[in-house]
Amino acid sequence: MFDRDIFKALIGEIADTREVEIGCDECFEQLDRFVEMKLSGLNAAQAMPLVQEHVEICGECREEFEALLAALRSTGER
């Protein structure tokens, strides 16, 4: 009926669903600071929990977050 892996991912997202969540635009707005906190070894998830929750649920924003983190970590351009 559904692709099992995608179905499981959706059920996981439903389990993590909160009444209030930020959207992709708000996440994008704050993503640069979030990534810099991560790179500095600070607890970004605690400081910016709504961004953390969003990247856990939104596959697209998570993919971009991980890519940005990898780019900045590797180039040292921060």
Place this chain on the structure above:
Amino acid sequence: MEPSNDQWLVALRGPTRDEALAELRVVLMRGLRIALGGQANRVESSVEDFVQEALIKILDNLDSFRGECRFTTWAQKICVRTAFAEMRRSRWRDVSLDEVISQPEASTAADPQLDPERAATQTMIMEKFRRFIDEELTDKQRTALLAALGGMPLEAVADRMNTNRNALYKLLHDARKRLKRRMSAEMLSPQDVLGAFGEG
């Protein structure tokens, strides 16, 4: 030594703009190739286009840079999103929404590796969940969710529904809330479902 945020802004707004742009282009190209990881070779011919498109967005949005992070972090963020969004669109360019939405119904075959009892339980859960989708969601929510279940990325779904990624995420957030409430009312916890699928 990397220029300060103010130096970047002054350079990009002043008579040395072309040199600053050339320098920024190098930074973004280097970062984007790493950001793309294993996909970099496959889309190498597009990397320059992605960076060029990102540079235009960066120049158009210089006033929105608030200086809360390094300028290059902000610029790379725009470049990464531009490239990934474009790649997702391109990958799904020839696939219609109808195709994706009708696909789940077409493939009802169970995993042959699975023991029959477990497969039957999984099918029963998915059928129940499909009923929740039909009964709880609006037409738009149902379309968006089924497209997501078909693996279509947000940008591609949004383009086809004449909306944008942010609005679509919010639509799906409302859909998830409705489904979560219905699952709770039916005593079907996400943990139980994941357990039946061999997770958690």
